[in-house]
Amino acid sequence: MKTRVMHLSLLLIIAFAVYANAFGNRFVWDDYVFIIDEPAIKDMHNVPRFFSEGTQNLYRPLRTTLYAVTYHFSGFNPIGYHLVGKTLNALTVIVLYLLMVELFASHWAAFWGALVFAVHPVHTEKVTLITSTYDILGDCLWLSAFLCFVIFRRTGGRGYFASALALFGLGLLAAENAAVLPLLVVLYDVTIGARSRNTRQWLPFFLILGAYLLLRTHVLGVVARTGGVFAPDLTSTLFTMSGVVAHYFRLLFVPWPLNVVPETVMASAPYPADLYAALAGVGTAIGIALWSMRKYPAAAFSFLWFFAVLSPNLNFIPTGTVMAERYLYLPSASLAFFIALLFMRPYFGADAPEAKRRRMALIAVIVAVAAVFAAVAARRNRDWRDELALWTSTLAVKPDSYIAKTNLAAELWRLEQFDAVEPVLRSAIASNPGRGDAQLMLGERYLTRGKYEEAEMLFHQSEAVPHLNSKALLNIAVIRLHQKRHAEAERILAALLEKYPDSTLALNNFGYLLHEQGRRGWWVPYLRIHRITGDPAPIVTVAEGFLGEGDARMAEKFARIGLSAAPEHKRLRELVSAAAAKK
Numbered sequence: 001m002k003t004r005v006m007h008l009s010l011l012l013i014i015a016f017a018v019y020a021n022a023f024g025n026r027f028v029w030d031d032y033v034f035i036i037d038e039p040a041i042k043d044m045h046n047v048p049r050f051f052s053e054g055t056q057n058l059y060r061p062l063r064t065t066l067y068a069v070t071y072h073f074s075g076f077n078p079i080g081y082h083l084v085g086k087t088l089n090a091l092t093v094i095v096l097y098l099l100m101v102e103l104f105a106s107h108w109a110a111f112w113g114a115l116v117f118a119v120h121p122v123h124t125e126k127v128t129l130i131t132s133t134y135d136i137l138g139d140c141l142w143l144s145a146f147l148c149f150v151i152f153r154r155t156g157g158r159g160y161f162a163s164a165l166a167l168f169g170l171g172l173l174a175a176e177n178a179a180v181l182p183l184l185v186v187l188y189d190v191t192i193g194a195r196s197r198n199t200r201q202w203l204p205f206f207l208i209l210g211a212y213l214l215l216r217t218h219v220l221g222v223v224a225r226t227g228g229v230f231a232p233d234l235t236s237t238l239f240t241m242s243g244v245v246a247h248y249f250r251l252l253f254v255p256w257p258l259n260v261v262p263e264t265v266m267a268s269a270p271y272p273a274d275l276y277a278a279l280a281g282v283g284t285a286i287g288i289a290l291w292s293m294r295k296y297p298a299a300a301f302s303f304l305w306f307f308a309v310l311s312p313n314l315n316f317i318p319t320g321t322v323m324a325e326r327y328l329y330l331p332s333a334s335l336a337f338f339i340a341l342l343f344m345r346p347y348f349g350a351d352a353p354e355a356k357r358r359r360m361a362l363i364a365v366i367v368a369v370a371a372v373f374a375a376v377a378a379r380r381n382r383d384w385r386d387e388l389a390l391w392t393s394t395l396a397v398k399p400d401s402y403i404a405k406t407n408l409a410a411e412l413w414r415l416e417q418f419d420a421v422e423p424v425l426r427s428a429i430a431s432n433p434g435r436g437d438a439q440l441m442l443g444e445r446y447l448t449r450g451k452y453e454e455a456e457m458l459f460h461q462s463e464a465v466p467h468l469n470s471k472a473l474l475n476i477a478v479i480r481l482h483q484k485r486h487a488e489a490e491r492i493l494a495a496l497l498e499k500y501p502d503s504t505l506a507l508n509n510f511g512y513l514l515h516e517q518g519r520r521g522w523w524v525p526y527l528r529i530h531r532i533t534g535d536p537a538p539i540v541t542v543a544e545g546f547l548g549e550g551d552a553r554m555a556e557k558f559a560r561i562g563l564s565a566a567p568e569h570k571r572l573r574e575l576v577s578a579a580a581a582k583k
Contacts, residue, residue, distance in 0.1 A: 004101075007111045011097055015090035015118045018374050022128045022381040023082045028390050029260075029407075030131040034067065036076065041068040051173075054220045062174035063134050078130065085133025089126075092140045093118045096333055099147045100340050102154060103192060104298070109343035112366050113336035119374040120335075121255040126326040128384040138175025139330050141167050146184055153193045165204055172212040176312065177330075179213075182206050183308045191297035191304075223317060234316075240267040241314045242279040244323045248310070251328060252335050255373070257397040258380055260390065261404055264322040298344070302337035309333070339366065387411040402432040409441055421445055436465030440472060452479050470496060474505055481513060489513055504529045508538070515545055523558070536566040543575045552582040 027036055033056060040046045040055070047068060050061040066084065074080025093114055100110035126132045145167035152160035171178030182205040189197040217223055244264060251258075267275055286307065293300040313319055313327040321327075342362060383393040391408035394401055405428035412421045422445060428438035443458030456479055463472035473492055480489035490513060496506045507525040514522035523545070526538035539562030546555035556579035562572045 109340040113340035141171030142178035191301040246278040306334035436462035
């Protein structure tokens with residue numbers, strides 16, 4: 001008991017210590033999509049909606065609820081979010097340690113395995129990026145469910161079986177990766193737990209999974225995250241993901257350099273020799289593991305764990321992401337299992353003096369590796385401290401990264417370092433002229449500088465990219481407004497609004513156009529923006545416009561409309577007073 005308490009205490013301290021320098025990190029990357037710019041989490045009354053609606057084509061209602069709870073207490077202070085995420089990671093380390101104790105019946109073997117897991121640098125993306133660290137809620141829940149199942153198999157306690165089912169259901173509501181649990185239950189029962197196998201007890205796990213998939217499909221309309229396919233055929237997926245798996249294996253043992261946007265592309269025939277080698281290697285390794293299940297059940301379980309846990313992110317059901325270091329979080333427990341197994345071998349685990357000396361040498365190696373891993377992880381944490389550091393460090397590793405260049409340019413723009421923006425965007429265009437995002441951004445930069453011809457040329461280039469078409473046309477309409485070519489601007493804006501009637505940017509520019517021409521009803525687009533967004537700013541624009549025209553009555557009328565939605569709005573109150581004074 002004392003040994004277990006000591007191990008748990010040390011692991012908790014280490015799990016927090018290795019990420020201590022990340023508590024000052026700011027929101028970055030996907031944090032803006034799921035937290036900063038997500039209005040639903042800012043009101044706790046929305047929690048019931050999270051269970052009936054998706055977010056960004058994801059169905060993770062418990063995770064979204066945790067965002068809302070954190071926002072309720074912490075607002076936009078990232079420290080609160082980091083505290084929640086790092087706590088979830090520490091709890092997962094503890095659950096993994098307890099699981100290895102049950103699997104291998106050795107506290108010390110479990111400790112050394114859990115130690116390496118706790119400090120592994122490949123986890124930094126998962127634990128340091130706030131959005132990803134909240135996904136650990138689902139990981140911790142399904143891992144706890146598996147722990148309860150293993151204890152049930154060892155003790156027969158029905159309470160553990162019920163707990164496993166309940167935790168599995170909760171895990172699915174936190175992150176869809178929990179769907180791996182039924183596969184792990186089967187894997188355990190055909191390897192380590194073969195003596196206590198009862199296949200009828202697999203059924204409840206598959207029934208819960210089936211119910212979840214029906215619910216997810218009902219809410220999102222699809223099982224996968226994306227509606228499109230990842231690869232044109234199964235063969236392309238097999239070759240591509242074999243190369244990805246080979247890269248993942250390398251990162252388990254040599255976690256450097258780390259790269260947040262590997263930008264792996266889909267393979268197509270004829271496939272390169274390295275992918276043939278990867279497919280052959282992965283297939284052979286899996287085949288050997290399956291063949292050795294009876295003779296070496298613990299080793300087979302430990303190896304196949306990697307593929308079972310990774311399976312939801314192998315894109316046989318599309319995820320929208322080919323490769324990401326965060327996907328290695330719990331698959332990397334496979335390495336922890338093998339470290340624990342080393343201590344179970346007579347060569348290291350026996351009581352003979354020579355075995356003890358070898359065991360001490362092994363411990364020294366593990367401690368040294370853990371120290372190096374911890375140092376690398378702490379260094380990598382600093383790369384995530386803000387957007388500028390993240391994308392600068394990414395370009396240091398992958399200088400041709402188009403995503404890193406465009407994101408760096410966006411951050412430099414936000415920081416008003418305009419002299420640095422244009423060279424970065426020109427470099428992005430040179431490296432990948434067909435993407436269009438960089439042309440759009442550079443065109444917007446030229447637009448702000450009044451370089452209309454150069455801007456329009458770039459907008460026409462990005463116009464050919466489907467998802468950028470509307471933005472490019474909108475910017476061309478803005479150019480026409482600056483050029484006083486109102487008829488052309490109106491044609492473009494009318495076409496955009498016919499296709500996208502709720503486009504607030506198009507409505508805003510259409511309202512501006514009508515006001516410039518002195519046309520009646522110029523205020524209608526602004527009122528529509530207010531009704532779509534609830535934002536009082538368009539009403540302020542209308543009230544100021546009428547006040548500038550000398551129409552105090554209409555100015556007061558619209559200011560009061562805005563105050564009905566935002567009664568404490570300072571500028572609207574000022575406009576009411578100003579309009580009343582001019583009557």
